[in-house]
Amino acid sequence: MDHKTNATLLFSLLFFVTHLTNALSKDLCNQNDKNTLLKIKKSLNNPRYLASWDPESDCCAWNYLECGDTTANRRVISLTMISAQISGQIPPEVGDLPYLQKLVFRKITNLTGQIPHSIAKLKYLRFFRLSWTNVTGPVPEFLSQLINLVYLNLSFNELSGSIPSSLSLLPNLSYLDLSRNKLTGTIPESFGSFPGEVPDLFLSHNQLSGSIPKSLGNLDFNRIDLSRNKFVGDASMLFGANKTTFCIDLSRNMFQFDLYRAEIPNTFGILDLNHNGITGSIPVQWTETPLQIFNVSYNRLCGRIPTGGKLQTFDSYAYFHNKCLCGAPLDRCK
Structure with missing residues (x-):
């Protein structure tokens, strides 16, 4: 066999392998998924951002x-x-990707409209983040149908209306962030009885009001942030010496309770209570906690700031504008 024949055979083999590889690679993508993705691209007016979504590949x-x-x-x-x-809006065709486990739309200011009902079809969805957009409308009730959901983040949008109580039915939820929207109403009573682990709960920067359901006191939150709302009444049920809480942020509300009755565990790292109507004094036991961030300013606290631990490592801004707090880092008690 001469060199010319060998070259011809080698070329034919390479041609065959190349086409076989291309054929196999095209088969990696499910045709239904591919058609759906192309519909999503069209629904978003074929943006340059999705230039790689070539129907030939x-x-x-x-x-x-x-x-x-x-x-x-x-x-x-x-x-x-x-x-x-x-x-544009979130394409409803997103719901036609039946095996989707993770869905993220983030920092897209020109994304508008409401959250489409078709998302309820994504029965395998575990991670859903929709944040920093201009999406409007309510937090949908149908999200409670996504029973595999572990992470739900709808922060930094223009969502309005009340918080659906049905979100507490999600059996696997470990993270819920509805902060920085225009939500109104109260925290649902059902949020005191999540069926699985207690989720990290972030509801800050809304227009929520009323008192906190007492049932929340039954839960051991790792992190809970209710800051910058219009909450009133008692929030002391969130504290507890036997809990494993790391962060409580209740700042800039209208809470009123006796701080001296609030016991905190030695897991505490962040406590922000500024700008409320909290009374009482700072418990001596708080010197035993490894606080990293601490602020009780703009309340109605009285008495001596306990010495020891971390309490003197914070400057006066963490304590000022109270009724009659004294001792380092504030002025000496008279």
């Missing part, structure tokens, strides 16, 4: 998504759009 190689092995072979399991130059 394997969709599992496209930017901003991930394929994974499922019971139905290779399917799209993650769709993540961050800081995208896109305009």
Whole structure:
């Protein structure tokens, strides 16, 4: 066999392998998923951000998504759009990616409209983040149908209305952030009885009001942030010496309770109570906690600031504008 024949055979083999590889790579992407993704691209007016979404290529190689092995072979399991130059509403076709586990739309200021009901079809969804957009409308009741949801972050949007009590039915939820919206009403009573682990709860920078359900005192929150709302009444039920709480932020509300009755565990790292109507004195036991951030300013506290521990490592701004607190770092008690 001469060199020319060898070269011809080698070329034919390379041609065959190349086309076989291309054929196999195209098969990596499920055709239904690919069609859905192209509809999503069209719904968003074919932005340059999605230029890699070429119908002639394997969709599992496209930017901003991930394929994974499922019971139905290779399917799209993650769709993540961050800081995208896109305009319009969340395409309802997102709900037609049945094996989606992660969905993120973040820092897209021209994303508007409401959260589409079709998202309720994503029965495998575990991680849903919609933040820093101009999406409006309510926090949808149908989110409670996403029973595999572990992480739900709807912060920094224009959402309004009340918090659905049905969110407390989510059995796997460990993180819930509804902060920096325009939510009104109260914290649902049902939030005192999450069926699984107690989620980190962030509700700050809204227009929520009323008192905190007493049932929240039954929960051992790791982190809870209710700051910058219009809450009133007693919040002492959130404290407890036997809890494992790390962070409580109740700042800039209208809470009124006796701080001396509030016991905190030795796991505490962040406590911010500034700008409320809290009375009483700072318990001596608080010197035993490893506080990193601490602020009780602008309240109605009295008495001597206990010495020892971390309490003197904070400057006067953490204590000033109280009724009659004294001792370092404030003026000496008379």
